[in-house]
Amino acid sequence: MLELVKLLNDAGRAYYQESREIMSNREYDKLYDELDELEKELGITFANSPTVNVGYEVLSELPKERHESPMLSLDKTKEIDELKRFLGEQKALMSWKLDGLTIVLTYREGQLFKAVTRGNGEVGEVITNNARVFKNIPLKIAYQGELILRGEAVISYREFERINSEIEDADAKYKNPRNLCSGSVRQLNNEITAKRNVRFYAFSLVQAEGVDFRNSRCCQMNWLMEQGFEVVEFHEVTAQTVEAEVIKFSEKIPQNDFPSDGLVLIYDDIAYGQSLGRTSKFPRDSYAFKWADEVRKTTLMEIEWSPSRTGLINPVAIFEPVELEGTTVSRASVHNISIMEELELGIGDKIEVYKANMIIPQIAQNLTRSGVKDIPKQCPVCQGDTEIKQVANAKALYCTNPECQAKHVKSFALLVSRDALNVEGLSEATLEKFISKGYIREFADIFHLDRYQEEIQSLEGFGEKSYRNLTANAEKARTTTLPRVIYALGIANIGLANAKVICKEFQYDVEAMLHATEEELNEIPGVGGVIAKAFVDYFSSRQHVKQFLDLLNELVLPKETVEETKQIFAGINFVITGSVTHFSNRGEVKELIESLGGKVTGSVTSKTNYLINNDVTSASSKNKKANELGIPIISEESFLEMVREG
Ligand SMILES: NC(=O)c1ccc[n+]([C@@H]2O[C@H](COP(=O)([O-])OP(=O)(O)OC[C@H]3O[C@@H](n4cnc5c(N)ncnc54)[C@H](O)[C@@H]3O)[C@@H](O)[C@H]2O)c1
Numbered sequence: 001m002l003e004l005v006k007l008l009n010d011a012g013r014a015y016y017q018e019s020r021e022i023m024s025n026r027e028y029d030k031l032y033d034e035l036d037e038l039e040k041e042l043g044i045t046f047a048n049s050p051t052v053n054v055g056y057e058v059l060s061e062l063p064k065e066r067h068e069s070p071m072l073s074l075d076k077t078k079e080i081d082e083l084k085r086f087l088g089e090q091k092a093l094m095s096w097k098l099d100g101l102t103i104v105l106t107y108r109e110g111q112l113f114k115a116v117t118r119g120n121g122e123v124g125e126v127i128t129n130n131a132r133v134f135k136n137i138p139l140k141i142a143y144q145g146e147l148i149l150r151g152e153a154v155i156s157y158r159e160f161e162r163i164n165s166e167i168e169d170a171d172a173k174y175k176n177p178r179n180l181c182s183g184s185v186r187q188l189n190n191e192i193t194a195k196r197n198v199r200f201y202a203f204s205l206v207q208a209e210g211v212d213f214r215n216s217r218c219c220q221m222n223w224l225m226e227q228g229f230e231v232v233e234f235h236e237v238t239a240q241t242v243e244a245e246v247i248k249f250s251e252k253i254p255q256n257d258f259p260s261d262g263l264v265l266i267y268d269d270i271a272y273g274q275s276l277g278r279t280s281k282f283p284r285d286s287y288a289f290k291w292a293d294e295v296r297k298t299t300l301m302e303i304e305w306s307p308s309r310t311g312l313i314n315p316v317a318i319f320e321p322v323e324l325e326g327t328t329v330s331r332a333s334v335h336n337i338s339i340m341e342e343l344e345l346g347i348g349d350k351i352e353v354y355k356a357n358m359i360i361p362q363i364a365q366n367l368t369r370s371g372v373k374d375i376p377k378q379c380p381v382c383q384g385d386t387e388i389k390q391v392a393n394a395k396a397l398y399c400t401n402p403e404c405q406a407k408h409v410k411s412f413a414l415l416v417s418r419d420a421l422n423v424e425g426l427s428e429a430t431l432e433k434f435i436s437k438g439y440i441r442e443f444a445d446i447f448h449l450d451r452y453q454e455e456i457q458s459l460e461g462f463g464e465k466s467y468r469n470l471t472a473n474a475e476k477a478r479t480t481t482l483p484r485v486i487y488a489l490g491i492a493n494i495g496l497a498n499a500k501v502i503c504k505e506f507q508y509d510v511e512a513m514l515h516a517t518e519e520e521l522n523e524i525p526g527v528g529g530v531i532a533k534a535f536v537d538y539f540s541s542r543q544h545v546k547q548f549l550d551l552l553n554e555l556v557l558p559k560e561t562v563e564e565t566k567q568i569f570a571g572i573n574f575v576i577t578g579s580v581t582h583f584s585n586r587g588e589v590k591e592l593i594e595s596l597g598g599k600v601t602g603s604v605t606s607k608t609n610y611l612i613n614n615d616v617t618s619a620s621s622k623n624k625k626a627n628e629l630g631i632p633i634i635s636e637e638s639f640l641e642m643v644r645e646g
């Protein structure tokens with residue numbers, strides 16, 4: 001028992017004080033239950049046992065404050081029958097047990113007055129300034145009395161992935177959104193909190209004097225919503241409906257972007273709940289339901305090494321597919337080499353897997369432990385040399401090649417950004433995935449995602465529809481302008497405006513630009529020595545020139561030879577109707593026509609020269625009019641043909 005108390009307390013200290021995990025929650029809960037049983041069996045409980053203490057004393061530099069009423073933990077079960085017994089004849093609210101950091105908010109005279117973390121349940125940390133930058137809490141509310149409410153600060157899985165992907169040190173990465181949230185909320189400087197997109201979901205009202213809640217928790221929650229709070233999703237249940245409701249909740253988990261580690265029941269009848277009092281650790285009016293994690297045995301088939309922008313190469317375990325919580329799972333991140341070594345993970349091992357919080361696949365244990373072998377010497381993306389680095393508590397694999405594409409996600413992100421090629425739907429996260437899998441190596445590859453259609457469609461979170469949208473957006477992006485392309489290359493200090501000036505000076509002649517000297521560039525008004533040097537340096541790399549020319553090969557640049565030099569549409573009037581496919585919208589077509597000296601008007605008249613309509617044969621009023629007046633109706637394709645031929 002003493003050993004268990006020590007082990008659990010060490011884990012608890014790391015977890016509560018340092019937002020760190022030295023064991024998984026699953027492991028923690030297992031040891032906790034073991035201790036709990038021993039205590040019951042022997043009738044002995046040590047004073048420092050985690051079964052009678054909530055949380056841990058907080059040691060941060062944040063100011064501390066004692067809670068008016070203690071913030072307790074929750075009694076937990078994995079059995080539905082236990083929930084039924086708890087419910088008896090009562091009605092209760094069932095809600096998500098959110099897995100973040102519990103916060104108490106106090107409002108006075110309609111203003112946020114303070115925010116305090118749960119801390120060890122008795123004393124918490126004052127984080128009022130940080131709470132002010134949560135994404136969704138009202139700073140002012142209509143109610144003027146003193147309001148005290150509790151809720152959970154959480155960070156979504158999506159944000160968690162975004163933030164983690166930017167951390168280089170394998171040991172400094174956050175293990176899960178809870179851990180990240182705890183670190184983000186307990187900051188001395190709220191600028192960091194603000195960047196982490198923390199959300200707050202209220203789950204209980206402690207006090208609001210003078211408001212009649214008709215003795216109902218449900219009524220309280222609705223009132224909180226009226227005051228402008230986002231409250232945790234909740235539903236009313238009874239012993240008769242609880243089972244079905246648990247199933248309904250569990251079915252929503254795959255779509256949930258916020259982390260939750262179970263469900264919570266609280267009696268709707270406030271007075272009844274309060275009359276029951278509390279144990280040393282738990283209130284008696286609430287009960288938490290923990291998912292009985294499904295565990296499956298399977299075989300490790302391969303370790304996939306997945307390079308990231310920080311150079312870190314993440315090991316992912318690929319195993320024979322198993323059904324877990326209703327979906328087929330075949331991969332689990334192993335984070336770093338130290339964890340692989342702890343698990344003695346070798347190909348062919350029999351392993352047990354489960355989904356943490358019903359979402360994130362994880363290896364629970366390795367039953368055969370054949371040992372770590374075959375750590376790649378070459379980076380799978382760039383073939384550069386790899387290196388094992390020991391950082392703080394973890395050993396991890398890194399790619400040493402500074403030119404590794406995986407390290408240049410940002411340059412691909414610039415390439416597809418709005419002012420550059422403007423490929424909608426290619427987020428940084430998606431780019432990172434595609435690059436690490438080798439679907440994108442060079443700039444031009446964003447136009448050839450069709451080579452990996454099958455693989456992309458089977459990626460998690462990707463389906464046929466998103467694949468189609470993505471490739472359609474890439475097709476649209478093919479029609480662009482030379483300055484945008486130059487800007488897209490990400491040459492230091494060259495923004496879109498500089499790129500325009502340079503293109504114009506060289507009359508959109510790519511060859512001339514590639515051979516431009518620093519002196520020539522320096523003479524262009526608005527282009528200084530720094531830009532001139534950056535431009536020449538960039539194109540002095542043969543690899544850069546090749547990548548640029550390959551990219552140009554994919555593109556249609558209507559303006560390249562003509563802008564302001566050849567006004568091919570001077571005196572020509574266009575009308576555009578219907579939707580366009582090579583441009584984001586009709587506005588862009590108009591811009592192009594005008595840059596070539598033409599005009600675009602809204603309706604077809606005798607002065608119109610061309611009607612652009614992809615639906616050439618439709619019986620629309622514009623088509624009719626054009627036919628009456630003998631005005632040619634042309635498709636976008638033929639229009640682009642005119643542009644290209646000048
Ligand atoms: N991995 C580790 O090393 C380690 C160490 C210590 C604790 N833990 C984890 O922490 C758990 C114990 O943590 P605990 O006692 O701090 O919290 P808990 O798991 O008992 O959760 C109770 C708290 O959840 C919050 N909560 C979230 N949503 C809620 C809702 N809808 N309604 C009401 N309350 C809601 C409340 O603040 C409540 O006090 C363990 O089961 C274990 O999983 C892990």
Ligand SMILES: [Zn+2]
Nearest residue numbers: 379382399404
């Ligand atoms: Zn590499």
